[in-house]
Amino acid sequence: xxYFKYLILGTVFGITLTKAEVISWFRIYEMFKFQSFHxxxxxxxxxxxxxxxxxxxxxxxMKSMSGDPIIFTNKxxxxxxxxxxxxxxxxxxAMAGACPGPMFILVGNGYLVILVAIASGLLGTYVxxxxxxxxxx
Amino acid sequence: MEKILEILQSPWPWYVAGPVIAFVMFALLYFxxxxxxxxxxxxxxxxxxxxxxxDFFDFDWRKQIWNIVFLLGTVLGGFLAWQFLMPDESMLxxxxxxxxxAELGIANAGETFLPxxxxxxxxxxxxxxxxxxxxxxxxxxFGTRYAGGCTSGHAISGLSDLQxxxxxxxxxFFIGGLIMTWFIIPSLYSL
Numbered sequence: 001x002x003y004f005k006y007l008i009l010g011t012v013f014g015i016t017l018t019k020a021e022v023i024s025w026f027r028i029y030e031m032f033k034f035q036s037f038h039x040x041x042x043x044x045x046x047x048x049x050x051x052x053x054x055x056x057x058x059x060x061x062m063k064s065m066s067g068d069p070i071i072f073t074n075k076x077x078x079x080x081x082x083x084x085x086x087x088x089x090x091x092x093x094a095m096a097g098a099c100p101g102p103m104f105i106l107v108g109n110g111y112l113v114i115l116v117a118i119a120s121g122l123l124g125t126y127v128x129x130x131x132x133x134x135x136x137x
Numbered sequence: 138m139e140k141i142l143e144i145l146q147s148p149w150p151w152y153v154a155g156p157v158i159a160f161v162m163f164a165l166l167y168f169x170x171x172x173x174x175x176x177x178x179x180x181x182x183x184x185x186x187x188x189x190x191x192d193f194f195d196f197d198w199r200k201q202i203w204n205i206v207f208l209l210g211t212v213l214g215g216f217l218a219w220q221f222l223m224p225d226e227s228m229l230x231x232x233x234x235x236x237x238x239a240e241l242g243i244a245n246a247g248e249t250f251l252p253x254x255x256x257x258x259x260x261x262x263x264x265x266x267x268x269x270x271x272x273x274x275x276x277x278x279f280g281t282r283y284a285g286g287c288t289s290g291h292a293i294s295g296l297s298d299l300q301x302x303x304x305x306x307x308x309x310f311f312i313g314g315l316i317m318t319w320f321i322i323p324s325l326y327s328l
Contacts, residue, residue, distance in 0.1 A: 003206040005168065010210015011217065013161050018218035019145070020154030021228050024250040029238070032311075032318035035231040038151050043292055045155025046162075050297025053163045064169040075285065075295065075302035082302050085284025086291075086309015092276025093310060094317035095269055095325070097251065099288045100281060101174040103274075104208055106250065108215025113256050117274030122185075124278025125178040129193030135283065 014105045023105045025097025032094050080136040092124075146222050148229070162293055170203055173290030175281040177201075177208045226250055241326040255326075265328040284309060 020042060021027050031039035056062070057070050064070050093099050096117050098106060103121065106114045128135075162172040179194065180201045187194030230247040238246040243254055260266030281287040284306045286295060292310065295303020 003203060005164075006203045006206040007210040007213070009161055009164055010207040010212075011214040012157065012210075013207075014211035014214020014216075015218045015222065016149065016154050016157045016214075017211075018215050019149040019222060020151065021148060021250070022154065023215070024228060024247075025252060025256075026228060026230055026234065026238075026247050026250075028314075029318060029322070030230060030234045032314045033234065033237070035234045041151030042155045042158070043288075045152055046158040046293050047296045049156055049159035050162055050293055051299065053159060053166075054297045054299075057163075057166065062167075065167055066169055068169060070166050070169070072298050075300050077302055079305055082284050082291075082305035083309045083312075085280050085282070086306040087280070087313040087316075088276050089280030089284050089287065089306075090310040090313020090315075091317045091321075092273050092278075092280055092313075093288075094314040094322065096273030096277060099175075099277060100178060101211060101287070101289055103277075104174075105211050105215035108212040108217075109219040109250065110216075111251060111256060113258050113261070113270065114251075116258075116261065117270050117277075120271045120274030121278030121281075122178055122181055124275040124280075125175075125282045126182050126187055126191070126194070127275075128279045128282040129179075129182065129187065129191045132193060132283075 013101070014108055017102060017105050018109060023098065023102035023109065028094060028097045078137055084136065146224050158293060159297075162289075162297065165207075168203070171290075172294045173204075173286055174208065174211075175278075175287035175290060177204055178278050179282060180205055241323065243326065265325065268325060268328075280313070 017023050022039070022042060027036070027039055030036040054072070058072070062070055098114070098117070100121065103114050103118050107118070165172045180198050183194040183196060183198040188196070226249050228247040235246045238252075243252045246252070254260070255266055255269055257266075261270060277287075284291065286303070286306060288310070291303040291306040296307065
């Protein structure tokens, strides 16, 4: 039962990304072609609200549901890791037209061929794990 | 009631989706976790036994069950939307996008979520299909772990927390996405 709330949240997220067409290959293409405001509006409004929410949590020392402090961990600074990793991710995102969340939501929408992309993504993550010590971080 | 269903069934505008995403991020923080979907690629590798051959996957994935349940929820959400809230998938794409894609051989852009010329099991027998689906998926899985997060972890959670590292990652996402969309997709999709 303690996991039920996560199932509900995931369901809300899946419905929203489907109904707002975020899972569409075409919306990602349009975004990278600057031909529509739609995706920028979604990400932009989520980030603006997210900044406000994060600031409120930090300034009021808001506690989590279990009463523990809500902790934000600072990401270790580096340029190479985030830039190279980000570029590789971006190439895949635009090519397949989906990032990890939407891939799974597309499966729910009946696009079973995306299971192949997910399997390939798992392999990509595994290969990263195997060769990470050789990459600039 | 019918009116509500009618509203839910029409496409949701950006100013609804953005705030819902921010709410999901907040709820996960309030539950003592954080919003980042690509961590599940690592979790699944660990569940499949990746820890035996690679330290990176040797961790207690049971602590990540919440995230996997969240992920299953997204699949369920997609299914429910498809079954009950989708009278049709067609999108109001910009005319420019439709014209450009028609030239690349993608007819009827925006009638389905994915170009139906490419995203089928049959097209996995073609070079184009293999590159787009298999290589595309691989780059997403590899890149997201290398960058330490995906759109949810960096673009939403990280930028919300004003993390400089996440800004670099998001700039990287866009460099990669722009190179792919402007310079590679035109030749790749007309293969």
